[in-house]
Amino acid sequence: TQVFAALSVETLPGRLGGNAILKEKIGEDSARWEVREVGDGNLNLVFIVTGESGAAIVKQALPYVRLVGESWPLPLKRSYFEYHALARQSQRDPGMVPEIYCFDAAQAIIAMEFLTPHVILRRALIDGRILPKIGQDLGLFCARTLFRGSDLSMITRDKKADMALFADNIELCDITENLVFSDPYFEATLNRHTSPQLDPLVAELRGDRDLKVEAQRLKHLFSAKAETLCHGDLHTGSVMVTEEETRVIDPEFAFYGPISFDVGMLLANFWMSYLAQSGHESDGSKRDEMRVYLLDTVETIWETFRAEFANLWRNERKGILYQASLFEDQGDMLGAEQALNIVLDEIYREMLGFAGIEMHRRILGLAHNADFETIADPDRRAACEKKALKLGRHLAVNRHRIHSLKDVRATAELLEKE
Ligand code: SR1
Ligand code: MG
Known part of the structure; x- marks a missing residue:
């Protein structure tokens, strides 16, 4: 060698x-x-x-x-x-x-x-570009990769071999375990938040017991719920786009984890883009239209994910879980549907939690995102970041009481008007 x-x-x-x-x-x-x-x-x-x-x-x-x-x-x-x-x-x-x-x-x-003329999705959203296909493409990508990498679909011997293969990605999981789930909630050495205007809210969040407990429950899921092969770092910087094409890159954080993790991280980045738009208004682009587009895209990703997951559940459920021999093969057409609804509901609740935590770490932890970083005016930037921190807290702590993404939309719109 x-x-x-x-x-x-x-x-x-x-x-x-x-x-x-x-x-x-x-x-x-x-x-x-x-x-x-x-x-x-x-x-x-x-x-x-x-x-x-x-x-x-x-x-x-x-x-x-x-x-x-x-x-x-x-x-x-x-x-x-x-x-x-x-x-x-x-x-x-x-x-x-x-x-x-x-x-x-x-x-x-x-x-x-070499993908060309593709650009990084995060950059496109900062520039106020509307990309008509991403909601559908990303919803399908999440459903297909996450369903097909799990015990719902794979031969269990192959799935266990893959779990063993990816189990050695220890150091990259360690980055997520610390940088995402723990560091933002105490004064960790690597933390930085750029806007001192946030100090009182940051102190409040770091003293928020309910939030810290939820962050640790989510970390527990991240480390223990080895359901499927996750991308592991599915934010808008890991997606390349043109008007016609969407590609997902950079899965070096891949690990066996909860189905909800990639979806939550991805939606968080759209919510952050939404709340950062007012910081980019000075370039004269149509940010109202952009804001509606971003919230619509969140819903399209989730609805597409749900529909494709249900489709795969009905047509490709060949793994060891919820076997047809227990339901359809005995003429029980409702049992598998009942289980599907329970599984999707659990994914939804976890997804909201992961989204909330991702929003916090991008403002309080080591790895920030350009959506906020590129807002030149420090007061405008701080105002955007505050809204994202509040939405993140709401999602993480209240996820069992938020019944649909329409409710999240209403909360995001209220925060945006603050
Ligand atoms: C030290 S690595 C910081 C972040 O960069 C990667 O893109 C991941 O998001 C990680 O959390
Ligand atoms: Mg990366």
């Missing part, structure tokens, strides 16, 4: 230029490849490599957290989990993840399809 060495713009053509697949995708003569480093995420190097035949993305994990530096080591094996998660997602919802060209475990390199 070769010793790991980080790629650079200068060394990449020489190091990967002998790879037959990359020569075919990019160009035979690697000396003529053009390389740009474009990684703006928290963890990895990302290069766009173009040549006379085409282009590719080359992603390489570093042995540390890029956002923090070498003082925070992070294993290269996350790239192995990303590769395996992409392979499974592409089977479970074909066409929704980038095509993989090759994988080098020792160098933690995945070469994959």
Whole structure:
């Protein structure tokens, strides 16, 4: 095995230029490849490599957290989990993840399809762009990947083998366990909130026993409810879009967890985008329309998820759970429907909780999001962040009393008017 060495713009053509697949995708003569480093995420190097035949993305994990530096080591094996998660997602919802060209475990390199003219969804939403397909595409992606990775669908031997494979993604789960579920609720070293205007509300949240108990109940679900293969970091920065296409990227946080986790994290990011819109109004774009679109998209994602999950439940329920031999095969057509409603209701309640916690950590923890970070005026930004913190608390603590997403919509709209 070769010793790991980080790629650079200068060394990449020489190091990967002998790879037959990359020569075919990019160009035979690697000396003529053009390389740009474009990684703006928290963890990895990302290069766009173009040549006379085409282009590719080359992603390489570093042995540390890029956002923090070498003082925070992070294993290269996350790239192995990303590769395996992409392979499974592409089977479970074909066409929704980038095509993989090759994988080098020792160098933690995945070469994959260069998506163009796609842009990161978060950026598009900050720019006020309406993307008509994302609600449907993301709802289907969640239902298909989460249902098909679970004991509802898989042969249990295969599911247990996959649980064992992904169980070793310990360090990335540890990031989520700390950064998402615990750090925001006490004065952890890595925390930062940019707006001092938030101090009184932050103190209130950190003293809120009900909220802290709910955050820990949700962490308990995250760590113990190994239902399905989750993407693990499904926010709007992990989605690339055009008007016509939606692709999901970056599943290096993949783990076996609750079905509700990805859906909750995703919806939280739409609610944050909604509450950040007033901070971006100065560019003259139509933010009222955008706000309605964002809340509609939340509902479309959830309704599409529910409908597709129900469809898969009725037509692909081949696993060890809620077997047809107990219900349909005995002429009981209602039993499986009753169970489906209970399962969906549980996913819904958990999803609201995960969404609330995700909203808190993006404002109070280490990893912030550009929706708020790019609001130039500090008072406007603080006002947006406060609303998101309040909505997050409401979702996490009151999730058993919030009966539909229409109720969440009404609360979000009230907060927006504050
Ligand atoms: C130290 S990693 C911080 C965050 O970046 C990733 O994208 C995940 O969201 C993680 O929580
Ligand atoms: Mg990422």
